[in-house]
Amino acid sequence: xxxxxxxxxxxxxxxxxxxxxxxxxxxxxxxxxxxxxxxxxxxxxxxxxxxxxxxxxxxxxxxxxxxxxxxxxxxxxxxxxxxxxxxxxxxxxxxxxxxxxxxxxxxxxxxxxxxxxxxxxxxxxxxxxxxxxxxxxxxxxxxxxxxxxxxxxxxxxxxxxxxxxxxxxxxxxxxxxxxxxxxxxxxxxxxxxxxxxxxxxxxxxxxxxxxxxxxxxxxxxxxxxxxxxxxxxxxxx
Amino acid sequence: xxxxxxxxxxxxxxxxxxxxxxxxxxxxxxxxxxxxxxxxxxxxxxxxxxxxxxxxxxxxxxxxxxxxxxxxxxxxxxxxxxxxxxxxxxxxxxxxxxxxxxxxxxxxxxxxxxxxxxxxxxxxxxxxxxxxxxxxxxxxxxxxxxxxxxxxxxxxxxxxxxxxxxxxxxxxxxxxxxxxxxxxxxxxxxxxxxxxxxxxxxxxxxxxxxxxxxxxxxxxxxxxxxxxxxxxxxx
Numbered sequence: 001x002x003x004x005x006x007x008x009x010x011x012x013x014x015x016x017x018x019x020x021x022x023x024x025x026x027x028x029x030x031x032x033x034x035x036x037x038x039x040x041x042x043x044x045x046x047x048x049x050x051x052x053x054x055x056x057x058x059x060x061x062x063x064x065x066x067x068x069x070x071x072x073x074x075x076x077x078x079x080x081x082x083x084x085x086x087x088x089x090x091x092x093x094x095x096x097x098x099x100x101x102x103x104x105x106x107x108x109x110x111x112x113x114x115x116x117x118x119x120x121x122x123x124x125x126x127x128x129x130x131x132x133x134x135x136x137x138x139x140x141x142x143x144x145x146x147x148x149x150x151x152x153x154x155x156x157x158x159x160x161x162x163x164x165x166x167x168x169x170x171x172x173x174x175x176x177x178x179x180x181x182x183x184x185x186x187x188x189x190x191x192x193x194x195x196x197x198x199x200x201x202x203x204x205x206x207x208x209x210x211x212x213x214x215x216x217x218x219x220x221x222x223x224x225x226x227x228x229x230x231x232x233x234x235x236x237x
Numbered sequence: 238x239x240x241x242x243x244x245x246x247x248x249x250x251x252x253x254x255x256x257x258x259x260x261x262x263x264x265x266x267x268x269x270x271x272x273x274x275x276x277x278x279x280x281x282x283x284x285x286x287x288x289x290x291x292x293x294x295x296x297x298x299x300x301x302x303x304x305x306x307x308x309x310x311x312x313x314x315x316x317x318x319x320x321x322x323x324x325x326x327x328x329x330x331x332x333x334x335x336x337x338x339x340x341x342x343x344x345x346x347x348x349x350x351x352x353x354x355x356x357x358x359x360x361x362x363x364x365x366x367x368x369x370x371x372x373x374x375x376x377x378x379x380x381x382x383x384x385x386x387x388x389x390x391x392x393x394x395x396x397x398x399x400x401x402x403x404x405x406x407x408x409x410x411x412x413x414x415x416x417x418x419x420x421x422x423x424x425x426x427x428x429x430x431x432x433x434x435x436x437x438x439x440x441x442x443x444x445x446x447x448x449x450x451x452x453x454x455x456x457x458x459x460x461x462x463x464x465x466x467x468x469x470x471x472x
Contacts, residue, residue: 011355019352030340090334097300098353098398099326
């Protein structure tokens with residue numbers, strides 16, 4: 001029982017972030033909320049889009065936008081789930097009392113969220129290919145992968161920041177979409193234009209998609225830095 | 238006005254907690270309204286008082302979860318305003334929630350909280366054994382545990398985190414008689430090993446024999462400071 005905090009300071013923020021990410025992914029592995037609830041929801045959204053459009057040509061043309069819209073809707077569920085597990089039994093308070101650096105919490109939760117989004121987006125892409133028939137053009141694969149990575153990072157960072165902000169609020173389920181969706185509009189626009197170029201669904205050349213990568217990079221960088229600075233005060237209030 | 242702290246009347250080590258005219262505000266309401274009190278290192282102190290008196294706020298203030306709006310506060314020798322992050326690292330709070338992840342098993346919860354302070358596998362196993370959570374129970378998801386088992390898991394997390402100041406809000410709640418005895422024994426051993434324990438409880442008959450001192454809280458003030466009738470420092 002001898003109190004000894006010599007080891008506490010030895011745990012690096014990166015190590016703590018990794019521990020938190022692993023913890024979140026382990027919780028998902030046990031609860032399967034993303035697998036059993038979010039993935040079916042996202043696929044159903046894609047199918048419903050198909051019903052609503054009822055035109056193969058239009059559906060193929062707008063498929064990139066549909067993938068990212070379905071991703072955004074699913075992101076909201078993933079974010080709420082991520083912070084519900086922290087709020088349910090006072091674990092977020094416990095993390096704060098444990099002196100876990102807010103930056104570690106922010107990055108750890110964002111990392112776990114990004115990992116879940118990658119799987120989700122892969123399923124959505126395959127669903128779009130099956131339902132709407134777009135194909136990756138020669139030379140478009142690199143653009144597709146870079147877009148995928150950067151947009152996922154941006155969405156995970158925004159989701160974590162606003163999830164932390166709303167975690168302590170009553171009515172957070174309705175507040176979260178109101179706050180998040182307008183903020184992620186640049187990701188929706190940038191990622192959709194880039195994927196359209198990669199798939200050639202609107203006739204744009206692959207090279208026309210690369211400038212949008214700049215927007216996604218700036219977005220991810222801004223929310224990475226800003227979120228790391230703001231997350232601590234947000235969850236403390 | 239609450240009684241002023243007078244550490245000179247208490248022989249022994251330094252102060253673990255020291256508040257002077259402490260004011261804390263939540264939602265515009267002063268949950269602590271100029272509280273004065275101190276707690277020596279190694280003490281077990283019982284906070285008692287009616288609902289809404291400020292007991293939980295006082296614990297959260299000690300844990301660095303509530304900002305100190307006015308007055309002075311030091312916890313474990315650290316300034317509560319300027320060194321709040323350092324304070325948090327050295328205290329453990331068991332509030333109304335247990336701070337557990339219900340989808341993880343008992344041992345995974347303890348291992349996670351232990352890992353945040355670099356605890357090794359041996360320490361984690363020892364904490365599980367100490368709280369009677371070893372064996373099959375260690376592999377059960379917390380969501381499937383009884384309220385008492387969850388409380389014991391939360392206490393094991395506190396043990397493995399090596400907290401120097403234990404802040405416990407109604408710790409006996411949901412525990413059966415045997416578990417309550419185990420908890421009392423654990424707290425006495427923690428205090429004997431140098432930890433300081435502050436317990437907020439309505440069950441004063443249960444907690445008073447455990448405590449070395451009792452603080453009565455009312456209206457956001459510490460209104461009475463008396464030695465506990467029980468010695469409470471057995472091993």
